[in-house]
Amino acid sequence: MRAYPFHLLILALLLFSCQRGVELDLGPRLDLPQVVPLRQESTLVVAVANMLSPGRAEPYEVLAQHLAQAAGLEAVVVQRRSYQAVLDLLARGEADVGFLCTLAAGKGLEEGFVELLAASEPEEGAPYRALVVVPASSRARSFWDLEGQRFALVDPLSNTGAAWPRLLLGAKGRTLEGFFRQVIYTYAHDRSLKAVQEGFVDGAAVDSLVYRSLAKKDPSLRRRLRVVWASPPDPPPPVVVRKGLEPRIKARLRAALLAPAQGPVREALEAMSLRGFGPAKKEAYLRVYRRAQP
Numbered sequence: 001m002r003a004y005p006f007h008l009l010i011l012a013l014l015l016f017s018c019q020r021g022v023e024l025d026l027g028p029r030l031d032l033p034q035v036v037p038l039r040q041e042s043t044l045v046v047a048v049a050n051m052l053s054p055g056r057a058e059p060y061e062v063l064a065q066h067l068a069q070a071a072g073l074e075a076v077v078v079q080r081r082s083y084q085a086v087l088d089l090l091a092r093g094e095a096d097v098g099f100l101c102t103l104a105a106g107k108g109l110e111e112g113f114v115e116l117l118a119a120s121e122p123e124e125g126a127p128y129r130a131l132v133v134v135p136a137s138s139r140a141r142s143f144w145d146l147e148g149q150r151f152a153l154v155d156p157l158s159n160t161g162a163a164w165p166r167l168l169l170g171a172k173g174r175t176l177e178g179f180f181r182q183v184i185y186t187y188a189h190d191r192s193l194k195a196v197q198e199g200f201v202d203g204a205a206v207d208s209l210v211y212r213s214l215a216k217k218d219p220s221l222r223r224r225l226r227v228v229w230a231s232p233p234d235p236p237p238p239v240v241v242r243k244g245l246e247p248r249i250k251a252r253l254r255a256a257l258l259a260p261a262q263g264p265v266r267e268a269l270e271a272m273s274l275r276g277f278g279p280a281k282k283e284a285y286l287r288v289y290r291r292a293q294p
Helices: 006-017 058-071 083-091 102-111 159-170 189-197 208-217 247-258 263-271 282-291
Strands: 043-049 074-080 097-099 114-122 130-135 150-153 182-185 203-207 225-230 238-242 274-278
Touching (some): 083 102, 102 114, 102 238, 130 208, 159 189, 189 225, 263 274
Parallel strands (some): 150 203
Antiparallel strands (some): 097 238
């Protein structure tokens, strides 16, 4: 009998024994500090959602340090498992800056507790959109071929990793739970890709920029996976600040993002398939959020 690593057996049992909507853990998560340190005038608290698992989140830490230095403050970086957890920190005033996806930012804007700082700018020829990926060996040739299969979503507030599949199905009067045999949440785009590659799911919806950046590091990813659907382009993920942040600090942060990137900051952006940041329009993010509402 073939022997399987213990952690893979546990994951397999979890995946096949649980009901729809379970969470799949494919690697370590960073959710520290659990309690945000008491705010001080000398610190800038930057919150990052797990768009990437902790081992791949270094570019966000570089950007956080860059912003804090521009503001003349000390960076305190906290990473949270979900977009909602980051929104909660911003809403309570426990974080100053947030790196969020397009949909989550739209929710914060709609509810009035965040303001836009700048919008990320993808590399030329690499628009921000949702991708549905399957194993290269899959018989699926379209999203609709995945009916009755196992599917990975990233986060309930992920635009590319959850909202677009819901929109596709909703347009035909279908639901995620009614269309797929099982839906799981991975809480990171790279974990969703790993879930597809390791056969835990039959397909996944992911961020095109994350897919592109990971494929740069590992070109074989494009041979192991196949894209069967891509959404129209959307406004790219922005950087937001809590409402009420001191205008002087906000102006310094915005100037730091809009300035041409150099050195480690430029390398961090390239690792994220970004060329920089530009002005952000509130209405564009509100449209994405409102579009996703039932």
